Amino acid sequence: MIFERLKFGKYKLKEIKTLDGYIPDTKEYNVTIIKLKDNYEIDIETDGNTDIRKDKNKITVINRQIVPSTTSATLFVNKRVEGKWADKNDIFKFKVEFKYKDGTPFDGMFDYYLNGITGKIGNNGEFELKDGDNITIKEIPTEINYILTETDYKDYIPYEKVKSGTITTKPQLHRVEFVNRTTTHGQLKIEKEVSGSVDDKSKKFKFRFNIGNDPDKNYTYEYKGSDGEIIKGYIKAKDTIDLSDGEYIILKGIKFNTTYEVSEDVDNNYTTTVNGKDGREEKGTVVTEEGDIVKFVNTRIVTPPGPNTPDDPTPPKPTDPTPNTPPDRPDRPEKPDKLDRPEKPNLPTPSIPSYPIDDTPNPNDPNSPDNIVVSDEDGVPLGDSKLVKTGNEFPQGTLIMTSILSLFGLIILRRYRKNDR
Missing domain, CATH: 2.60.40.1140 (Collagen-binding surface protein Cna, B-type domain)
Structure with a gap:
């Protein structure tokens, strides 16, 4: 078959029907037509299937023939997934059992073909299939029962988990398909x-x-x-x-x-x-x-400006309706006015004449009194004294001592007044 005038891009290739007596290939393959400088090229993803071959721009799909036999037949197992969320890369696991009619396990081995790979499989054998994959188990004797079980179907919902049958020579190809649909x-x-x-x-x-x-x-x-x-x-x-x-x-x-x-x-x-x-x-x-x-x-994260900033956008804190305001501090009592110094008392005029200390009468004057009161320059009496006249027997030392004491008292009184001011 030749396809002409195809545009550059991606295509899918799948075999949908096979002649009787041949093993079908149910897998879907991705084909890409690549534009080159002066020509074009075809590429196909074979997924390891050696029965899909490419030679330049020609793709060859090989179908293996089933050899007719009166004593054996071929078991063909296909896998398909459906639904919006089907993932063609999901792998599903299977187990096959072979038994005689009486249930006794069959201990022989059979040749199989899977995606271009050949091998042998027997009772309780296991294999894996993805969407579109198939396995062909050849030359199974007649009257042998087979039991196929899907052991791992991921998050899909299988229509059937187990399928079984008996090998006969008619037909020569026994087809079994497992279909899983995706969940929502x-x-x-x-x-x-x-x-x-x-x-x-x-x-x-x-x-x-x-x-x-x-x-x-x-x-x-x-x-x-x-x-x-x-x-x-x-x-x-x-x-x-x-x-x-x-x-x-x-x-x-x-x-x-x-x-x-x-x-x-x-x-x-x-x-x-x-x-x-x-x-x-x-x-x-x-x-x-x-x-x-x-x-x-x-x-x-924004750091607000300080409270002294004129354009401070931070609102003031609300006033506490019941603040704990401390009691007012009592007024400090005023300092009392300085007491006026009391005026000098009016001293009574002494009956004994008073003389300043620096102007005492001459004791030899016949008119001078016998006793006098000596006062300081402010008129404060310092004490009375007997005026000793010439010819009297009063000792002169007494008068001198009295004068010294009076002078001493005057000095003390001046200091006292000075400090008081």
Whole structure:
């Protein structure tokens, strides 16, 4: 068969019917037509099948013939998955049993052919198939019963887990197909919101996520940028993504009960909440078709200006309605006025004449009194004294001693007044 005028790009090749007596190839192959400088080239992904061959721009598919026999036949087992979320790379495991009619295990070995690989298999033998794969077990004797069991069908729902039959010579090819359908899948949406200036909203923040236990598993995604453009593609289960304010990414095709972890790298200039809670990480399990939404909100940390700044935007603290105001301090009593110095008392005029100390009467004057009162320069009496006249027997030393004492008292009195002033 020749295909002409094909455009450059990707195509799929699958055999849908085989002539009787031949083993069919049920696998779907990817074919790419590549443009060269002056010509073109064809490439095909054979997945290791040696019965698919390429020679320049020619592809050859080889079907093996079933040798007719009156004593044996061939068992052909095919695998197919269906549904929106079917993954053609998922591997399913099987076990085959061969028994006589009475249930006794058959201990012989049979040749098999699987994706271009040959080998031998017997009772309780195991093999693996992906979507579109098939295994051919040849020359099984008649009257032998076979039991096929799908032992691992992942998260798919098998229409039948066990199939059995008896080998006969008619037909020569016994076909068995296992079909699994996918379950409903969910999704994970990661949103970003930034509170702050225009520069803050354009800043990119890095996120890390891990979905399930297979970091290399591919998921489809839908990314919405800040310009509103929607971009679709594929992304690994363990990867990173950068998001700014208003952007999001939706990871699709996540099987139910698959766990996930999402975290944001630390930026000390912002506080971070996840779904309204303080933190930078969220863990969960996808259990609904709508899936989970994980929303990160970042707010820039702003240090308010001091209270003395004129443009201080910080509102004043509210006044306490019941302040604990300390009692008023009592007024300090005024210092009392300085007491006026009392005036000198009016001294009574002595009956004995008074003389200043520096102007005493001449004792030899016949008119001088016998007794006098000696006073200081201010008129304060210092004491009385007997005036000794010539010819009297009063000793002169007494008068001298009295004068000295009077002088001494005068000195003390002056000092006292000086200090009092």
